[in-house]
Amino acid sequence: MQAGDLVRIKRASIGIPMDTLALVEAKLKDTGGFSGIPDAMWRVQLLYAGRTRRPRYLGRDLEVVS
Numbered sequence: 001m002q003a004g005d006l007v008r009i010k011r012a013s014i015g016i017p018m019d020t021l022a023l024v025e026a027k028l029k030d031t032g033g034f035s036g037i038p039d040a041m042w043r044v045q046l047l048y049a050g051r052t053r054r055p056r057y058l059g060r061d062l063e064v065v066s
Contacts, residue, residue, distance in 0.1 A: 001064055003027070007044065011061040021047045021065065028056060 001007070005024045012018040022044035030040050040059045 001027075001040075001042065001059060001062065006065045007062040008065050009044070009057065009061060010063055011057070013055070015053075016046065016055065022062075023047065024062075025054060031058070 001024060003024050003026055007022050007024055009016060009020045009022055010018065025043045025045050028041040028043055030038065041056055042059060042062060043054050043056050044062070045054055
């Protein structure tokens with residue numbers, strides 16, 4: 001995954017339903033997680049009309065669409 005990828009959010013959160021499309025903006029940091037499995041934290045831009053939120057997600061919560 002890299003900046004500019006179109007992704008589908010696999011984990012619902014408050015105000016952001018599951019299967020929402022988003023655009024990856026930046027990789028914030030690498031995380032080891034509790035299990036020691038390497039992962040990364042990503043900032044995404046939601047593809048909602050008029051929404052300006054830029055939430056952060058772990059790589060395991062995002063699925064690359066194209």
